[in-house]
Amino acid sequence: xxxxxxxxxxxxxxxxxxxxxxxxxxxxxxxxxxxxxxxxxxxxxxxxxxxxxxxxxxxxxxxxxxxxxxxxxxxxxxxxxxxxxxxxxxxxxxxxxxxxxxxxxxxxxxxxxxxxxxxxxxxxxxxxxxxxxxxxxxxxxxxxxxxxxxxxxxxxxxxxxxxxxxxxxxxxxxxxxxxxxxxxxxxxxxxxxxxxxxxxxxxxxxxxxxxxxxxxxxxxxxxxxxxxxxxxxxxxxxxxxxxxxxxxxxxxxxxxxxxxxxxxxxxxxxxxxxxxxxxxxxxxxxxxxxxxxxxxxxxxxxxxxxxxxxxxxxxxxxxxxxxxxxxxxxxxxxxxxxxxxxxxxxxxxxxxxxxxxxxxxxxxxxxxxxxxxxxx
Amino acid sequence: xxxxxxxxxxxxxxxxxxxxxxxxxxxxxxxxxxxxxxxxxxxxxxxxxxxxxxxxxxxxxxxxxxxxxxxxxxxxxxxxxxxxxxxxxxxxxxxxxxxxxxxxxxxxxxxxxxxxxxxxxxxxxxxxxxxxxxxxxxxxxxxxxxxxxxxxxxxxxxxxxxxxxxxxxxxxxxxxxxxxxxxxxxxxxxxxxxxxxxxxxxxxxxxxxxxxxxxxxxxxxxxxxxxxxxxxxxxxxxxxxxxxxxxxxxxxxxxxxxxxxxxxxxxxxxxxxxxxxxxxxxxxxxxxxxxxxxxxxxxxxxxxxxxxxxxxxxxxxxxxxxxxxxxxxxxxxxxxxxxxxxxxxxxxxxxxxxxxxxxxxxxxxxxxxxxxxxxx
Numbered sequence: 001x002x003x004x005x006x007x008x009x010x011x012x013x014x015x016x017x018x019x020x021x022x023x024x025x026x027x028x029x030x031x032x033x034x035x036x037x038x039x040x041x042x043x044x045x046x047x048x049x050x051x052x053x054x055x056x057x058x059x060x061x062x063x064x065x066x067x068x069x070x071x072x073x074x075x076x077x078x079x080x081x082x083x084x085x086x087x088x089x090x091x092x093x094x095x096x097x098x099x100x101x102x103x104x105x106x107x108x109x110x111x112x113x114x115x116x117x118x119x120x121x122x123x124x125x126x127x128x129x130x131x132x133x134x135x136x137x138x139x140x141x142x143x144x145x146x147x148x149x150x151x152x153x154x155x156x157x158x159x160x161x162x163x164x165x166x167x168x169x170x171x172x173x174x175x176x177x178x179x180x181x182x183x184x185x186x187x188x189x190x191x192x193x194x195x196x197x198x199x200x201x202x203x204x205x206x207x208x209x210x211x212x213x214x215x216x217x218x219x220x221x222x223x224x225x226x227x228x229x230x231x232x233x234x235x236x237x238x239x240x241x242x243x244x245x246x247x248x249x250x251x252x253x254x255x256x257x258x259x260x261x262x263x264x265x266x267x268x269x270x271x272x273x274x275x276x277x278x279x280x281x282x283x284x285x286x287x288x289x290x291x292x293x294x295x296x297x298x299x300x301x302x303x304x305x306x307x308x309x310x311x312x313x314x315x316x317x318x319x320x321x322x323x324x325x326x327x328x329x330x331x332x333x334x335x336x337x338x339x340x341x342x343x344x345x346x347x348x349x350x351x352x353x354x355x356x357x358x359x360x361x362x363x364x365x366x367x368x369x370x371x372x373x374x375x376x
Numbered sequence: 377x378x379x380x381x382x383x384x385x386x387x388x389x390x391x392x393x394x395x396x397x398x399x400x401x402x403x404x405x406x407x408x409x410x411x412x413x414x415x416x417x418x419x420x421x422x423x424x425x426x427x428x429x430x431x432x433x434x435x436x437x438x439x440x441x442x443x444x445x446x447x448x449x450x451x452x453x454x455x456x457x458x459x460x461x462x463x464x465x466x467x468x469x470x471x472x473x474x475x476x477x478x479x480x481x482x483x484x485x486x487x488x489x490x491x492x493x494x495x496x497x498x499x500x501x502x503x504x505x506x507x508x509x510x511x512x513x514x515x516x517x518x519x520x521x522x523x524x525x526x527x528x529x530x531x532x533x534x535x536x537x538x539x540x541x542x543x544x545x546x547x548x549x550x551x552x553x554x555x556x557x558x559x560x561x562x563x564x565x566x567x568x569x570x571x572x573x574x575x576x577x578x579x580x581x582x583x584x585x586x587x588x589x590x591x592x593x594x595x596x597x598x599x600x601x602x603x604x605x606x607x608x609x610x611x612x613x614x615x616x617x618x619x620x621x622x623x624x625x626x627x628x629x630x631x632x633x634x635x636x637x638x639x640x641x642x643x644x645x646x647x648x649x650x651x652x653x654x655x656x657x658x659x660x661x662x663x664x665x666x667x668x669x670x671x672x673x674x675x676x677x678x679x680x681x682x683x684x685x686x687x688x689x690x691x692x693x694x695x696x697x698x699x700x701x702x703x704x705x706x707x708x709x710x711x712x713x714x715x716x717x718x719x720x721x722x723x724x725x726x727x728x729x730x731x732x733x734x735x736x737x738x739x740x741x742x743x744x745x746x747x748x749x750x751x752x
Contacts, residue, residue, distance in 0.1 A: 024422065024425060028424075032634075048404075048601035087623075088624065096496065119623060221426075229634070229635075247467075247493035252460075253602060
């Protein structure tokens with residue numbers, strides 16, 4: 001029945017080394033069941049009513065407390081707004097803050113499905129290159145001298161697909177530029193909780209308390225389960241106020257009151273934190289397995305070892321990864337070619353490999369097959 | 377914490393005769409708990425993954441089967457798409473099918489919060505009057521001769537706020553006009569399951585199988601619980617195909633896979649049908665109590681007895697219901713003044729009363745107080 005499923009393409013035996021999703025066995029249905037039991041025991045019918053546009057107070061309080069505990073700065077529940085996931089947040093921000101024809105800047109490479117959302121809203125997309133410390137701010141400044149974008153969309157931590165992390169200095173400079181020139185920063189921070197070897201720099205979310213232009217987008221998809229369709233925006237209270245006064249939320253109430261009430265239990269019980277610890281351990285092992293496999297089977301691959309997140313961003317100098325993908329698929333292997341992540345069909349000798357959705361043996365087998373294909 | 381809650385304004389003792397929401401004690405948390413238990417017993421982790429853009433196959437199959445059982449025509453799961461409720465569906469359709477500046481037609485009166493959604497998308501809204509048989513198609517044809525709208529937004533069954541039902545003949549003529557002139561009909565059919573005394577005419581949804589221009593929007597908010605944020609679109613498979621290929625759904629997957637998997641259990645167990653039977657009985661009694669109270673305490677009120685839905689649409693000839701509302705609020709009573717439902721600030725001597733969100737004694741007391749206020 002599932003006719004068209006972009007995110008789920010798994011014929012049996014097929015190894016998809018490209019999908020940016022957690023593997024099925026990592027989806028913590030038992031923890032969710034426990035949280036649901038606690039939710040139903042509390043029997044609060046208000047959670048089944050139309051909810052507050054900003055999201056329920058108790059949920060945002062619990063979330064703020066957890067974010068405060070794991071950061072070294074205070075998060076206020078008034079700075080948080082419940083969403084139906086990062087994609088819904090981007091869509092909402094496009095509806096409310098842009099008009100067709102507006103120019104927006106993205107990184108090159110960037111998350112390809114965000115490009116689709118921006119295109120649906122008729123936005124004109126321009127690219128800013130990345131270097132090893134994240135988005136190239138000199139290039140950004142040059143572009144800003146010619147045109148002011150409505151927003152800059154950035155993935156500052158454990159970038160998708162480039163696995164880079166924006167340096168602390170550049171974070172400050174970027175927030176400063178946004179404030180000075182008055183353009184929005186939509187910071188997609190969904191990978192920030194998945195650091196495997198050291199803590200990432202302070203999130204862009206942290207700047208939003210002082211800089212109204214900074215809007216941080218986050219989600220439970222990468223730290224718990226995508227199927228919940230639950231996330232949050234962290235921004236200045238004046239920004240939150242503006243976003244919650246839209247027609248869709250006035251009419252339908254806030255996003256997902258029932259689901260957020262269940263996740264509220266999950267946060268308060270400590271089970272969300274426990275889940276993150278668990279998946280981080282597994283992803284870290286998979287990362288190491290993938291690195292070993294790359295060293296062994298793809299010695300020509302150029303990449304920077306990821307410090308967190310889901311991805312290896314691999315350059316195979318001189319090779320057309322779009323064509324390689326066709327051959328790989330026939331051999332039962334998939335990845336995502338670099339051109340997908342380019343707004344100008346560039347990056348043709350790059351590919352994105354994900355260690356989130358395959359187990360260790362599949363990773364080894366998949367990369368070994370890929371190596372064979374390339375040698376042939 | 378809940379700073380801004382349009383849909384939930386209940387100071388203790390306050391009687392809100394206006395809100396279009398079910399009262400708290402009618403929200404079936406026990407039935408949901410039962411469905412959740414069955415969901416967790418099935419332990420299908422795929423429901424926690426990114427889902428099919430169109431919505432999960434099993435859920436749409438169960439929904440199609442239920443819709444077929446209660447209608448006298450066959451509903452195909454391929455004609456259904458899962459949404460996060462009617463408001464999210466309207467928002468999605470505006471994003472994908474309109475551009476700022478497009479003209480759209482609404483009914484006068486119409487659901488006021490839909491107007492907000494259309495305004496957020498920059499649409500130019502024009503009004504078509506209603507008469508006793510629903511939207512006035514002669515007026516619509518006159519307007520069509522001058523300008524083609526992108527869509528006509530209509531609430532054909534147990535209208536909000538007018539409680540009217542579009543006649544079978546007009547349904548056919550409206551679908552025919554849409555096909556002939558090629559404009560969309562967005563039919564908001566969320567009240568169609570709440571007929572208290574006789575079955576409503578065949579839904580506009582039924583026309584969508586033959587007429588691609590007809591898109592029916594529905595929701596579990598009025599028949600189960602708004603907090604689920606779950607609904608569906610019924611339309612021609614080619615329309616569904618187009619809607620599911622948007623960036624937001626490509627990125628985030630379909631709407632609310634977890635919640636729809638729980639509701640799937642609810643439909644299959646027969647508990648959704650049982651819930652509808654139960655709330656219909658209660659709403660029907662409340663309708664009768666409100667009618668009696670109107671006869672007794674507001675003899676000057678002009679209205680047509682509702683056959684279903686949530687509302688009495690009451691004219692108090694010569695009275696400014698906006699000013700009445702201010703006085704009523706001071707006396708601890710609320711309703712929705714007619715001007716809210718007008719795109720041109722008309723309908724000033726109308727008011728919408730809802731029998732969905734107050735119990736019988738509150739309804740009697742509220743209307744009696746309103747009568748006193750008016751006599752003073």
